[in-house]
Amino acid sequence: MSTAHHHAVEEEIQRLLALGSSRPGPLPVQDHGELWGALSSAVQGGKRFRPALLVSTHEALGGRRDAAAVQVGAALELLHTAFVVQDDVIDGDLVRRGMPSLPGSVAAAARDRGADPRGAQRIGQAAGILAGDLGLVAALRAVARCEAPAPVVDRLLDLFESTLHGSAAGELADVRLQLGRADSPTVLREALAVAELKTALYSFQLPLRAGALLADASPEVLEVLDEIGGLLGIGFQLFDDLLGMFGDEQRTGKSALGDLREGKRTALIAHAATTSAWDELAGLLGDAELGEAEALRARALLTDCGSRTWVEDLARWHVARAAEVAARSRLPAAMVASLDLATAEILRAADLTLPRPTALPASEGLPA
Template identity: 40%
Template sequence: MVRPLVPSLAAADLGRIRGAVSAALTGFLEEQRTTLSGMDPALTRVVDEVCALADGGKRLRPAFAYWGWRGVTEDVTGPAEDDAAVLRAVAALEFVHASALVHDDVMDGALTRRGRPATHVGFAAVHGDGGLSGDGDAFGVGAAILVGDLALVWSDELLRRSGISAPSLARARSVWDTMRTEVTAGQYLDLLRAAGGLPGAQGALTVARYKSAGYTVQRPLQLGAAIAGAGPRAADVYTAVGLPLGEAFQLRDDVLGVFGDPEVTGKSADDDLREGKQTLLVALAEEEADDAGRRLLRESLGDPDAGEEQFAALRDLIERTGARARVEERIAERTATARGAIADAPIAEEARAALDALAVAATSRTA
């Protein structure tokens, strides 16, 4: 099959999927607002934060799960699930994502997220504005941990209440549990790598696989297949698509974290350098750097007091060592591998076109 270089994203029906996902999240959160505000009006601030985290975003994970479902529905027997119920079920992935973002920002000490203060920063401001006693930063971190936990709890509840049948829900739970275990384990591996464990390029790729790649593409695709009632073969097919594509997605995220336009990404291009994120970009730059370059990495990467001059020098080092070019090459190679797997996959043609379009969109994005 000849694949277009830039397939039309219209094939993925993203407008309808995003609208349905947003409606599911909004309806669910309004119910939770009523429940929590009835407990105490102060809890409205917590619901507002989850609403802000769930608002916007690319909705790629629900889209992959939805098309994972659509791709195999023709191959299974028995009654098909209701389309609207499936969209509500896959919307629950957005709460898993929100939880991961909040906890990741706490661990990284990030200041912004999607153009607004990171959750722990926002709650530290609530502490100060309210004239509360104690350490405001500690209050913010504690509140953020609880917000992330609550989002994860709500992901379970939304999946359970989505309206998919009991057999589909039971099948989905197996993938769901694996996915949430992996992303939590991946967060620990990221923490370990930041402390000097899992060194080198392979360590960076291991973190990328479990922290992001799996729950971004592979597991959502498999979740859709499980809801449909497809067997192990579909899971293997979607692994062949999801792992290389998920890795390419995360590597694109890493590049944008250092070289992206803040007006587009919603976060400072200095944050990843200030936080000292040990991405593949950094590992490859360190491999090729001279003594002066390695000294720059040791002294400036992760330095909260670093300024524009140091950040510019770090970006220049990443460029000069060829690290950025090598990462771009890997993104292209992993994307091509995933698109080849999509082209060969025994799935419905409409799903093939949609997944191919999503693959390109996910790895060529600017935000």
């Protein structure tokens, strides 16, 4: 996405946020101000990856509805933020991008006003759900009002609605997955299915298809982009799972203890459950008080048993496969180049934030 388009998307996002702040009309609704203010803060600071993919796709396919692409791209960023803050409620995450998450920041403000810890947590969780609802409504309204012909808007609304349904189903499937046994023979397949619904669907397939719809792309192009988006999304999620375990917190803004303490059922854990390291590793997962020494041991086990390398290879296979599909398709050269940039960015981010550790000996304080 060009610098001019980036600025245009940013301006549109800020316009939508300003518009939302006035929605209660003349009613002096203090709680709405807190909700919308918290959501507006959560929107700030993102990489705008999804709007960039949408706008770049529209441009690469020869689209001429630049204003609409910017507007739908901004709507997509609101949708993404809404998903994120509700996901933070579901996962109990208090940190996002190295800063307090929306539920965490609202809970902290409630404590400052005198709420007890339990009450503050409840207020923060409610704010995450409700602010997310407001973000979803604002996103759909922005799509409905975009400067595109009515038939195109209808197709975009259908796309956003189907994506919401699929992502909601994927979120619930993820919760069910976390409650099951990590060593179940179906966990790996279920983890990949969740990755497709939660990540690929709205982070890759939605922006690719929306940009293509705005460019009046053919059904054949839409089908190819859906396939590519699915592959990229699964690869991206697998790398994200690795970041949640091995990433540098200072660079990723994500806790490197959260997934371990939660005992999250990722592809990484599903593979480890098939190895000889599982008996020891299983005892380190799901401990809310897990310390850094135990975390180091878990990471060493995941590395030594081959699970880390296996997931990295699987992630790279999905990303490489997406590039192969793009190269052999009849997509315009500009579209192939745009996809190449997206895949290169995924790999670059993974390489930068996933330094390969060495297994530490027990003499350095790791549990036996």
